[in-house]
Amino acid sequence: MTAVLRLDGAEVRYGRTTALAVVDLTVGPGERVAVVGASGAGKSTLLGLANGSVLPTAGSVRVLGADPAALRGRALRQLRARVGTVHQHLELVGQLRVVHNVNAGRLGAWSGLRAAWSLVRPQGLPDVEAALDRVGLADRVYERTERLSGGQRQRVAIARLLVQQPDLVLADEPASALDPVLADQALRLLGELALERGGALLACLHDPAMALRHCDRVVGLAAGRVVLDEPVAALSAADLAAFYGAPA
Template identity: 45%
Template sequence: MNREAPIFELKNVSQKFGSFESLTDINLQIGAGDRVALVGPSGAGKSTLIGLLNGTLLPSKGEVCVLGRNLAHLRPKLRRQLQRQIGTIYQQFHLVDNLRVIHNVNAGHLGKWSFFKAAVSLMWPLEIETAAKALTQVGIAEKLFERTDRLSGGQQQRVAIARVLVQNPAAILADEPISSLDPERSREIMDLLRQLSQGTGKTLVTSLHAIEFARSHYQRIIGLRQGRILFDTPPEKLTSTTIEQLYKT
């Protein structure tokens, strides 16, 4: 991992929601090209950490630096520009069901398109070749003009990934991307995310409940329990005892 120029760096970060502290004293660096899995029980703070990394949350305490910039110190316009370098995939897909696939994929351009260009593209799709290339990368090129609500859950998640590819960020965050998928589709999506990270060199950070995928698809596993980092280790050093400690009731 490149410690000299981390994509993400958290320094003594805590995050509160009212009186509830979701994360406590988090110190973390994630470098360019790293594949990192965040694991832990529900409520451990995984989604909160994803929100801090993509700038949708600002920390209650401490510093979150993305690409060397402290998000809390940036004016809103500059913060939005930096956020465009971070693509996020969600478990709910965040697609517009009644639009065709190409329009959902083209949403990856919205950070750099003008309002007029975005509106025109809803009537006459633009950047068709770019969208087709992204859909080819995720294995559903033939769905380019299909209505999104006619796709399976696994196909819709591929559309969401294609949207991030069009965005072309420096890093990809995936927040429980397989929680609503069956085992076969889950493996397909995990294989795809690993393949895309390896093929493009993009940083990949994924929150997961499935320890087996964390072990098989990631270079580094971070265990969160009650808002704190319990371990940060390569998969080959993760023991069954440590896993039991992570999930003990």
């Protein structure tokens, strides 16, 4: 069975700075993987390799069976349309209404004409409404996104992934602006979305307890290297606390 994500000796260097150093990692279909580590450990760089926005300086990366570095034009756009990312800074357009930010998840599958027309008359409205209902924002379809709270905007970003229906779901601190109940809901939804299509979830998480509750496997990074890779069943809260260097 083809791996959803595979890194073989992948390195990323920026001048004399090494962001990732000789990383070997395979994520298979149906896996929910938490990526943990201190700030600067290489977590965001790892997600960049997974969505093709970062190319390796050495080694190889295969995403959904393809090498992003070898693709151009339509083939690259098609691959990127199969990878959905919830960024830490969300990348929403505040001046646009919620419906348009959610529909941005489909831009990779739409023609330029349809995307432009959707700004005038929103397309695929039933799917947008269903996605917003799943994240508890069914009454905010036409709200200007800039008027929402930080937690509500985070849920809009998750709804954008729900309409995109990617095969690989990437999340960079997807619950950082949410209260505990909504945070659990968000991680559950992202995991369900990945598994619905036989894909995988790779989520950078600051909270070890969330990793234990919502993921099957934990990968720990330190100074750009994988120093921990264990199934959740083999870990305890104390194990992850020790990895963070914090009291259990």
